[in-house]
Amino acid sequence: MTDSKDAHLEAERLARVIAEKIPFNREMGFEFDFADEDRPVLKFEMKPELVGNFMRGNLHGGVISSSLDVIGGFAAFCALLKRIDLDKEDVDNVFAKLGTIDLRVDYLRPGLGRSFQAEAYILRVGRKVAVTRMELHNDSNDLVAAGTGAYIVG
Amino acid sequence: MTDSKDAHLEAERLARVIAEKIPFNREMGFEFDFADEDRPVLKFEMKPELVGNFMRGNLHGGVISSSLDVIGGFAAFCALLKRIDLDKEDVDNVFAKLGTIDLRVDYLRPGLGRSFQAEAYILRVGRKVAVTRMELHNDSNDLVAAGTGAYIVG
Amino acid sequence: MTDSKDAHLEAERLARVIAEKIPFNREMGFEFDFADEDRPVLKFEMKPELVGNFMRGNLHGGVISSSLDVIGGFAAFCALLKRIDLDKEDVDNVFAKLGTIDLRVDYLRPGLGRSFQAEAYILRVGRKVAVTRMELHNDSNDLVAAGTGAYIVG
């Protein structure tokens, strides 16, 4: 129905808003990477403010859950963009209506590394609710954490 | 078995370490309040860096999940302190061995307010795993979020 | 707005349908108890078909999660009944539209006992989503399991 090129451009535009205009995301240093057009990735670098264990220097659990929530919600948003009529619906409004209902995070391995990336996989996008699975890897490709999020979509 | 007064002092000592030495917690402005000796509370003030929605100015979901994880883990730690022999076991070591296995967060209402406080309730503290329920309220006493955490305890 | 007496009668009517007409619930032996008008309880007796560990004779985890899901959904339904206009809306339709989005179950203690009862507490009932907390106790009042459910409500 919609021109997928435009949906992609809209996704990139919103990604910049999310990374640059949302204060907490800016504090975390979250950035989106669209190298794989079908699966946007959230990337961030280790820095002192993100540390949760001052002895070992690993990521705080809150940084981990934040990154999973952000990429899960963004993946749900991208899936919504593909099915709406971009000429008729207000993309910013679609994003504004999106909200996390609940989130599960499984902390699997210590968040050690110089950089991290989070990805999301759509389990279902319905008219009311979207469900996504998320994974966070470090720069050694260790699976640091996994998660599942339910999002309200309108 | 243990002198509960000493367990309480040890809990307060660790609370200061958690709030002051863990960089991410310091960024969040997390502080513990022991006004109710039996139920320590995590408090923090709204500030620009914690905002997740720049239109409405509410807390980022990541701040919410972080606060629930921190108070849940601390409540599990306090429960452990009450049953170990403080003269024989190293309290710092008990804390170091504590880790979040998984966390569920339910985002119930927008995180609006000038200040927030998170509390935790023990569901079970076993020899290997502790399970806690957590709640986050704003300064109007609205229930902003609820959660459940499973923690490995040694 | 609505006559609370009628809402209660409707809740009792639907409870009978849920317990008697839903085959799986009948297999489990689930029954509702309205002794406390404000907090319906799901009760069931131990029987051989519900056993998950043939050495120790405790409840199967699936029975536990089923009971929590059923009472959580029913509590959400009762909360909905209190805010709709019973003369205008079709109660059966309200129930038919209710569905579990997701469920977390924490298995806290072995499901041992002659009988069990599950209760639910509303965390939030919105226009789209309801969230409830649930608990399962045995006849010694041990907390066997706890849970959280998110339900779509229309």
Place this chain on the structure above:
Amino acid sequence: MTDSKDAHLEAERLARVIAEKIPFNREMGFEFDFADEDRPVLKFEMKPELVGNFMRGNLHGGVISSSLDVIGGFAAFCALLKRIDLDKEDVDNVFAKLGTIDLRVDYLRPGLGRSFQAEAYILRVGRKVAVTRMELHNDSNDLVAAGTGAYIVG
């Protein structure tokens, strides 16, 4: 360290015990399929006792969560078998020590179909805790539900 052939035979032996000796699993009609040696599958047929919605005839949520819990725990058990010395450790004891800590289930689509199969994927098997992801598909290969389980492993 261990002979993988024997580990596989032990897994098949325990699978028969789980399916045939655990009363609730027998009620559900759960059976294991080892066609893919590396990923055992739990299969079951639709039958009247498993129905949760007598109008539409779909699976009860409790059957769905049960199947995910059983296959998740079994996958964790199989992973444990591969790393223990089968000549020294008692396999039945390894299984007896395994227990579900908590479970998340996402109900994605109506459980409609003539037969269903559940699979599990290991996220991590540590010395104390194993975490698995699970999926349930119907015979049209629709993803009916997904889940995550944390298991204590000894």
